Amino acid sequence: MVTTRFAPSPNGSLHLGHAFAALVAHDLAREAGGRFLLRIEDIDGARSRPELAEEFRADLAWLGLEWAEVAPQSARLADYAAAADRLRAEGLLYPCTCTRAQIAASARETGPEGPVYPGTCRGRGAPAPGVPVAWRLDVAAALARTGPLEWVDALAGPQRADPARLGDVVLVRKNEPASYHLAATLDDAADGVSLVTRGRDLFAATHVHRLLQALLGLPVPRWHHHPLLIDDATGTKLAKRRNSPSLADRRHAGEDGAALAAALRGHRFPAGISLGQRLHRGT
Known part of the structure; x- marks a missing residue:
């Protein structure tokens, strides 16, 4: 259905x-x-x-x-926290203290969602206690674990997943329980959504969502980017x-x-x- x-x-x-x-x-x-x-x-x-x-x-x-x-x-905050904990335990998330201004100043390229995060905090380890952090997905490490991935859009046809074009995206924000990428992916799976409909401006985000589905063992829907x-x-x-x-x-x-x-x-x-x-x- x-x-x-x-x-x-x-x-x-x-x-x-x-x-x-x-x-x-x-x-x-x-x-x-x-x-x-x-x-x-x-x-x-x-x-x-x-x-x-x-x-x-x-x-x-x-x-x-x-x-x-x-x-x-x-009502789903515990689910977001559990997924983030799982990815963190698997070494796929790292803490980031960078501000948007710092990212804009240091980015070497621009992607579909703006300046691509250059990985400044990757490998730095934990910051000092009390310092607010976001948690980013190490996309290269994640892809090394999943291998090549594909997804299908009803209008654009089959796609090869390319999440690296967005850089190491934030999955847990500094002051919020989850980013759009993590929350929407988990929610659609929990709700049994089999056809994800959304605007073409979110087409690139789907590459990340397909990667998260593979990492978390979630079902893979079809998409329709209108x-x-x-x-x-x-x-x-x-x-x-x-x-x-x-x-x-x-x-x-x-x-x-x-x-x-x-x-x-x-x-x-x-x-x-x-x-x-x-x-x-x-x-």
Whole structure:
């Protein structure tokens, strides 16, 4: 059975890009007679606002979606800690004290997620007691253990896993229980997600997630990296930090959620989408 999920973080209201992502996940599951899950990713420190989870549910219902809700990330902290402990015990994690500014200044190359960490702290050992650390995955050591890996995207086809292009990614943040890479990989396995749907901007992250699945003995899903909605005015993807118009505002203004969903569904699988401001104007 196909199981998909929509996993928003309650650090800002949902916008059209989120609606598009939720519709893709929902419809792919329903077309296959499967399950569509809602998971709240609420471990973003002080930025997480619990009251937004109820707003998200109202937005999805307004779009006409039906879902089963699973445990939020805040209820899974023990699972993240156990996985990190396992990788640490196997010598695959090392502590890092570097700041973003230090990494940007010392990076020798830029990858899909920005400056690639040059391995400054690899092999240094434990820092002084009380010094905040992040825990990074030693990707070279991990790949030496797993050997070559592959994964399949429904739109782009078979892929050879290449996690090294992102460098030694953080799996446990300095002030948070887990990074996106570790938490999302564990959550999808625990929830039985068999088709991971998300935007093309996260395509590169999947190379890391495939490596984590191999290291932790997790099932391997298929992926579907869909196009992104683009703001016609700026040429950039819709984002919370750019104050893209929220679904809640549209809903409270009396806009027809079913009609909006139908408009988004009409543009689900093209090579590229440029609909942000046009849909914002209600055309």
